[in-house]
Amino acid sequence: xxxxxxxxxxNLVPSLLQGVVVVLQTTISSFLIAVVVGLLVAICRLTxxxxxxxxxxxxxxxxxxxxxxxxxxxxxxxxxxxxxxxLKSMGNSSANIQFSAVAAGIAGLSIxxxxxxxxxxxxxxxxxxxxxxESGLALGFTYYQVLWKIIIPQAxxxxxxxxxxxxxMMIKDTSLLAIISVSELLLRTQTYASQTFExxxxxxxxxxxxxxxxxxxxxxxxxxxxxxxxxx
Amino acid sequence: xxxxMMSVRSISKSYxxxxxxxxxxxxxxxxxxxxxxxxxxxxxxxxLRCLNLLEIPTAGDIIFQNQSILNGKxxxxxxxxxxxxxxxxxxxxxxxxxxxxxxxxxxxxxxxxKELAEEEACELLNKVGLLEKKDVYPVSLSGGQKxxxxxxxALAMNPELLLFDEPTSALDPELVGEVxxxxxxxxxxxxxxxxxxxxxGFARDVADRVIFMEGxxxxxxxxxxxxxxxxxxxxxxxxxxxxL
Ligand SMILES: Nc1ncnc2c1ncn2[C@@H]1O[C@H](COP(=O)(O)OP(=O)(O)OP(=O)(O)O)[C@@H](O)[C@H]1O
Ligand SMILES: [Mg+2]
Numbered sequence: 134x135x136x137x138x139x140x141x142x143x144n145l146v147p148s149l150l151q152g153v154v155v156v157l158q159t160t161i162s163s164f165l166i167a168v169v170v171g172l173l174v175a176i177c178r179l180t181x182x183x184x185x186x187x188x189x190x191x192x193x194x195x196x197x198x199x200x201x202x203x204x205x206x207x208x209x210x211x212x213x214x215x216x217x218x219x220l221k222s223m224g225n226s227s228a229n230i231q232f233s234a235v236a237a238g239i240a241g242l243s244i245x246x247x248x249x250x251x252x253x254x255x256x257x258x259x260x261x262x263x264x265x266x267e268s269g270l271a272l273g274f275t276y277y278q279v280l281w282k283i284i285i286p287q288a289x290x291x292x293x294x295x296x297x298x299x300x301x302m303m304i305k306d307t308s309l310l311a312i313i314s315v316s317e318l319l320l321r322t323q324t325y326a327s328q329t330f331e332x333x334x335x336x337x338x339x340x341x342x343x344x345x346x347x348x349x350x351x352x353x354x355x356x357x358x359x360x361x362x363x364x365x
Numbered sequence: 366x367x368x369x370m371m372s373v374r375s376i377s378k379s380y381x382x383x384x385x386x387x388x389x390x391x392x393x394x395x396x397x398x399x400x401x402x403x404x405x406x407x408x409x410x411x412x413l414r415c416l417n418l419l420e421i422p423t424a425g426d427i428i429f430q431n432q433s434i435l436n437g438k439x440x441x442x443x444x445x446x447x448x449x450x451x452x453x454x455x456x457x458x459x460x461x462x463x464x465x466x467x468x469x470x471x472x473x474x475x476x477x478x479k480e481l482a483e484e485e486a487c488e489l490l491n492k493v494g495l496l497e498k499k500d501v502y503p504v505s506l507s508g509g510q511k512x513x514x515x516x517x518x519a520l521a522m523n524p525e526l527l528l529f530d531e532p533t534s535a536l537d538p539e540l541v542g543e544v545x546x547x548x549x550x551x552x553x554x555x556x557x558x559x560x561x562x563x564x565x566g567f568a569r570d571v572a573d574r575v576i577f578m579e580g581x582x583x584x585x586x587x588x589x590x591x592x593x594x595x596x597x598x599x600x601x602x603x604x605x606x607x608x609l
Contacts, residue, residue: 262454267419267450267456268450268515270419271417271419271448271449271450271452272469272518273445274470275442278473286460287458287459287460363502364459365504
């Protein structure tokens with residue numbers, strides 16, 4: 134076998150570094166949005182209002198029951214078409230809606246992970262002892278003060294290890310954005326490999342880059358988990 | 366005549382078809398210490414929880430400082446600020462240090478300045494004998510220490526009335542004394558309190574009045590010596606015979 138590691142390394146890595154920037158930007162924005170969405174959905178699902186509760190339960194089931202890849206396709210290719218036809222039917226014939234690939238990617242990741250994270254928060258909130266709520270109420274806090282000042286901070290802290298796992302998963306899932314033409318790591322590698330036929334070298338380097346991104350994060354999470362155990 | 370702080374008028378409480386409080390009435394005067402005793406399931410906790418509206422009575426009325434708390438005209442959370450409650454399970458806030466557990470409510474509900482709130486919290490911690498624990502997290506405290514912090518936390522809102530639901534029932538026997546000592550100190554300071562307890566020695570020692578509850582009724586009430594030495598009702602006699 135005749136492998137050209139030096140060539141692959143010198144030519145691919147600079148491009149992958151740019152890809153890393155895209156991955157980090159996409160992951161950080163998507164993850165922050167997903168956490169906020171997840172928290173709000175979790176709270177909505179815990180209200181007494183039946184309509185709100187079931188509405189969000191249904192959405193979560195739809196999102197969790199379809200593949201992320203399909204959702205990305207749908208957001209990038211189908212949603213613009215739907216919006217277009219709506220606008221056209223309203224008499225706006227010049228409408229030609231298109232999302233940028235990165236925006237569609239962030240939307241897809243946020244919605245998909247938001248649904249899963251909402252489940253994490255929901256069960257974390259439900260697992261907080263009822264006594265915490267009651268002692269807060271007994272001190273004179275309102276229900277919403279108890280929720281935001283007492284329950285959610287505890288539920289959130291308890292969720293951090295799981296959230297950490299989701300963050301690592303999301304970094305890896307950004308590779309799916311290649312299919313809607315976001316120039317992240319996989320797409321760059323694919324392009325390079327097909328031009329140079331340095332297939333083995335390219336994809337090996339790609340795998341190593343993903344490992345370098347996710348391993349330190351996993352280790353950080355383990356450390357944090359140990360720290361939090363001390364408080365319980 | 367001493368001032369009546371709270372007047373409970375014929376309250377009932379049912380869960381579905383299960384009537385657990387039946388037409389219960391009582392008054393409590395300012396500075397009075399009332400102990401409630403009775404067998405498990407007799408409705409003691411339910412009664413106490415009705416007093417600060419953690420449960421809403423299904424009938425009857427509760428008058429606090431000459432105002433009904435059940436007619437919908439008062440703000441429930443404001444009312445609860447003047448009626449503290451200490452639970453069997455302490456329920457300290459794990460993520461906050463002891464001092465912050467105590468200052469949290471005064472700072473956020475009374476908008477008290479941090480320095481002032483902490484100064485007062487230290488005084489309270491001193492009172493319950495735990496000043497040296499102010500900067501630790503609840504997890505490192507014993508049960509008895511947790512409960513004393515919970516008492517300090519309730520006191521920080523300056524309540525008019527303090528409710529205790531079996532404050533020592535979750536504690537190892539050797540830790541019961543330190544908590545009861547603190548409650549006794551509060552009684553001596555003139556704090557108005559209702560204490561549900563299985564500690565008969567404590568009730569005899571500290572209570573101005575003892576209430577015996579069974580089956581959702583107040584069966585008998587009187588001074589400690591009336592209840593413990595000369596109970597009139599057969600069921601009170603049976604209960605005391607069993608427990609003492
Ligand atoms: N949230 C609830 N839903 C339904 N039933 C309840 C609820 N809370 C209490 N009960 C019932 O009400 C009755 C009285 O309960 P309560 O907790 O007031 O008794 P207790 O005197 O405090 O007993 P213990 O000494 O065991 O604490 C019990 O039969 C209990 O099963
Ligand atoms: Mg009880």
